Amino acid sequence: MTKWVYGFGGGSADGSASDRELLGGKGANLAEMCNLGLPVPPGFTITTEVCTAYYANGRTLPDGLNGQVDAALAAMGEIAGGRFGDPQKLMLVSVRSGSRASMPGMMDTVLNLGLNDETVAALAAASGDERFAYDSYRRFIQMYSDVVLGVDHENFEEILEDAKAEYGFEQDTDLSAAQWQDVIGRYNAKIEQELGAPFPQDAREQLWGAINAVFASWMNPRAITYRRLHDIPESWGTAVNVQAMVFGNMGDSSATGVAFTRNPSTGENALYGEFLVNAQGEDVVAGIRTPQNITEEARVAAGSDKPSLQKLMPDAFKTLTEIAGRLEAHYRDMQDLEFTIERGKLWMLQTRSGKRTAKSALRIAAEMSGEGLITNREAVLRIEPASLDQLLHPTIDPNARRDIIGSGLPASPGAATGEIVFTSDEAEEAKAQNRDVILVRVETSPEDIHGMHAAQGILTTRGGMTSHAAVVARGMGKPCVSGAGGLRVDYRTGTLLAMGVTLRKGDIITIDGGTGQVLKGAVPMLQPELSGDFASIMGWADEARRMKVRANAETPADARMARSFGAEGIGLCRTEHMFFDGERIVAMREMILADTEAGRRSALAKLLPMQRSDFLELFEIMAGLPVTIRLLDPPLHEFLPHSDEEIAEVAAAMDVSAEKLRQRTETLHEFNPMLGHRGCRLAVSYPEIAEMQARAIFEAAAEAGKRTGSPVVPEVMVPLVGLKEELDYVKKRIDDVAETVMKEAGSRFDYLVGTMIELPRAALRAGLIAEAAEFFSFGTNDLTQTTYGISRDDASSFLETYRQKGLIEKDPFVSIDVDGVGELVRMAAEKGRGTRPDIKLGICGEHGGDPASVEFCESVGLDYVSCSPFRVPIARLAAAQAAARAEGI
């Protein structure tokens, strides 16, 4: 019979940390902590296989589970010294979900399960604390009704608020046992009214209700959205953990808290966390009361007058510190801990690798490597390449004038400016219209994930450093200020009241997630400094890396930025971008609209010096590095004049009538320009264009070589080749120009001629094309369009539908379609190498900056990837990780 249930507790466990797939992250780590002999309340985990079986059998649980759960309940009762459902030997439990990856979209934990009208009295007697017992019961009713019975928690909050107002209290902790009993009565009435049935009194009915609810929550919309955003497969399923309760709400010697073994914002090697006295479960992160600091040092730094755990409960603090150290050394990574102190005794309830900002991830990895806990290579593998994006976020210029209208906690670094919106749906709408917004909420919940994604930054008026907003924003790399208590959000009127100023939806604010400040209006920003830990890790990455990383750049500014980010050349310089400026566009239009070769040549003669000086500057910046220049690629109509004014200007320059010009533009009209007269087809029709560009490139290369002493090797790239004959034809023109320029200059220089592989035919005929091409650059944007027969500009709407309906996992324009487009790349690379073993192979589509695609490029053995300048560090790290993994670390 299948083992569905894995027990843990009393110094041992059926499972261990390596059973993550089966037990989920929480269950596997609870087992591991038991195996390490740490104080963990006993319990058991129902495996993820049960979740799979549950869905395979139309949402029913497998036979035999019942018996295994009974046995596990009895075993944990032995350890805990209680019996589930027995008022004489009361044992209450929590029911906790837990999938392989941490998933905030899942069912919330139910605490104090097993309480009913009878056992609550037993709990009061056993603990000698009536207030505690009824507080626990009302919490249980609230949680269970909300997550299992579907009676919204707002019902209960309303009742509690009313009751507190009647009693004249502010805090939940002010209520007496009798008052809680009164509140419980009102809760029960509400439940009867909503459900037409009383709150379930039977402990086993409660337990199975909660277990079923956890499995059902795997398919709730929140969980589905979260999985989609984080690429978590549906097939994984969740486990359910049932664990004996320990109580942080048993008076002033009890507490509950969360801690990180190192600071998740800064990476500093110091225990960091928050706790609340006389509280339970999620109270700390829910932002109901303002939590206290764990260490004295943090308390002083935060300027808090509430005592630290270190001061208040020194014994528990000491144990926590020791356990934190042990767990970090054991897992060899920064841990995120959840704990509860029951009458002075510390209990561990969770450990997992802690989420952290990119900045702290770098510091932690670099320092752990320095401490000898991990190797340099492991440090490189610890950094999520995409997270480097966070470091490339701007920060507020320290010299900028700051119009401060409020402040909160620096919950997630980086600064952001945008319009105020108050709901996640508004944030999403604005994003669709390309407007930057700051999502302003009292607090966020898992229902706000889509809005947080859409916003530039998040501002909340309630909640600590471990509130939902703070944790999720850090994970997303979004700037966040949380708990800005001086601000008042009024959803009803759509206003934000800040130090006497009333701001409305649509007003611009700036938040500084590094300091917690909230500023009015937009503020000048600074680009980040890429030294220190970043430089160390990138240095180690470069040691591990095999592929080169180049940038797609055509302007001097981009080229400089690319170099500062470590680009090792330019993989794609798109020449057409150079033709849009001022007088150039007029000459360009003149060239396109000329109807004779002589006319074109005269316009090209005007463009030549401009093009040459562009290349010269680029080559000087890239001294000594390879630069790939793509000949004119887009359909010519993109350059054509549209307004009467523009037409008149070009007509004057060409000395023809506006009417004649209009006719000529009409003859250039194409039905499907992306598949029309573009790429090398232009060079075949009008070789003089390619010749001018080649001349500009070679003259600039010769000159730059003289000036800098380290010549670039220009790589002239012919786009959109499908036939070898096309490449032959254009290459001959380029080679002839090179000869001429060398003669004129009286010196020789190196250059390469190659092609983009961006048509399926080119991939199929790559063996033959390689006879002419000295390099291939995979243009995977067009290759994806032409392989799928999908226009990228029109695809986003229906590809999103495909994704939602599960037909595709990822947008193939974002991450390379390994099976289709990738197959063509792999085949072309092999054929190309077959013909020309030393052929240079690279990729220059957007995919060059996507970590998964970079990994694919490594597997094909490409020589380099090229991506936009600000993604260069991401590509460097991704390439290093791919190489390390390929070598088996």
Ligand code: ADP
């Ligand atoms: P999440 O996955 O949302 O963090 P958890 O299952 O970890 O949910 O539960 C949240 C909190 O509930 C824990 O951090 C802990 O404070 C409390 N909790 C869970 N189980 C127990 C228990 N057996 N005894 C006491 N508190 C518990």
Ligand code: MG
């Ligand atoms: Mg939680």
Ligand code: MG
């Ligand atoms: Mg937890």
